[in-house]
Amino acid sequence: AQSVTQLGSHVSVSEGALVLLRCNYSSSVPPYLFWYVQYPNQGLQLLLKYTTGATLVKGINGFEAEFKKSETSFHLTKPSAHMSDAAEYFCAVIDNYGQNFVFGPGTRLSVLP
Amino acid sequence: DAGITQSPRHKVTETGTPVTLRCHQTENHRYMYWYRQDPGHGLRLIHYSYGVKDTDKGEVSDGYSVSRSKTEDFLLTLESATSSQTSVYFCASKQEPSRAQHFGDGTRLSIL
Numbered sequence: 001a002q003s004v005t006q007l008g009s010h011v012s013v014s015e016g017a018l019v020l021l022r023c024n025y026s027s028s029v030p031p032y033l034f035w036y037v038q039y040p041n042q043g044l045q046l047l048l049k050y051t052t053g054a055t056l057v058k059g060i061n062g063f064e065a066e067f068k069k070s071e072t073s074f075h076l077t078k079p080s081a082h083m084s085d086a087a088e089y090f091c092a093v094i095d096n097y098g099q100n101f102v103f104g105p106g107t108r109l110s111v112l113p
Numbered sequence: 114d115a116g117i118t119q120s121p122r123h124k125v126t127e128t129g130t131p132v133t134l135r136c137h138q139t140e141n142h143r144y145m146y147w148y149r150q151d152p153g154h155g156l157r158l159i160h161y162s163y164g165v166k167d168t169d170k171g172e173v174s175d176g177y178s179v180s181r182s183k184t185e186d187f188l189l190t191l192e193s194a195t196s197s198q199t200s201v202y203f204c205a206s207k208q209e210p211s212r213a214q215h216f217g218d219g220t221r222l223s224i225l
Contacts, residue, residue: 032212043117043203043216044156051211090155094212099144099163100171101214105155 002027002095004104012110019078021107023065023091026072032094033074034101035065039087047089050074061085086111116140119204119217127225132191134220136204144207145187146214147171147179149200156203162187194224 007022025031032051036044048059055067061084065076074091091104116139126132136145147159148171158171160179168179176198178190191198201221205214 034213036216041219043218044205044214046213046215049211049213098212099207100146100158100161101156103156105153 002093002102004091004093004102006089006091006104006107008107009105010108010110012112013081014112015083016080019063019076019081019085019109021076021089021091021109023074023076023104024072025074025091025093027093029098031067031074032098033065033067034092035059035063035074035076036090036092037061037087038090038106044090047076081109081111083111083113085109117204117206117215117217119202119220121220122218123221125223125225126194128195129193132194132222132224134189134202134204134222136187136189136217138185138187138204138206140206140208140215141184142206142208142215143184145181146205146207147177147187147189148203148205149173149198150203150219151200159189159202196224198222199224 003026005024034049035047038044048057050057050067058064063078088106088108090106092101118137120135146161148156157173162168162181180188203219204217
């Protein structure tokens with residue numbers, strides 16, 4: 001069965017610093033991978049997705065992620081953190097049947113002034 | 114973004130009462146989903162639908178039922194609510210061919 005691991009339930013960075021949120025997955029089929037962001041009292045918003053093609057994926061709000069098959073990873077990065085990036089971030093992979101998501105447990109990002 | 118509306122946004126009810134949550138989408142997506150979100154558990158799939166009248170169970174389906182009589186509407190019912198079902202419930206629909214899911218803003222349900 002697929003699984004998604006997000007290292008670090010809580011990550012703190014200073015404003016202007018690099019953001020790195022880690023995601024590792026297990027999948028027996030070529031993966032479709034997603035990152036979502038959740039602001040307080042809101043639903044999940046799609047940040048970016050990898051389906052096929054280029055392994056470096058650019059998303060909204062300056063975020064990007066790189067699919068590394070050999071490492072089964074899909075880490076999310078942003079060169080310079082902004083206060084508005086403080087939120088919870090979820091990584092997800094499509095399951096073996098290709099229809100449903102398996103979500104990671106989430107990482108809460110805090111941005112310090 | 115896909116137009117997904119959940120109602121109600123907040124509900125407080127008592128143990129043993131029936132509760133129905135509604136999800137409405139305007140994108141004509143075939144697949145729809147109900148999740149619950151709890152601290153320490155992330156999002157867990159309750160039920161999903163792959164078409165009108167076609168539904169299936171997810172990871173945590175016990176105590177829940179769903180119905181889909183129209184493409185745009187997906188209902189989640191707690192037949193007899195229990196305190197363990199206090200949670201935030203999210204509805205989503207899936208866009209093809211990207212397979213990205215688009216979420217509503219959630220329903221905060223408290224069962225006393």
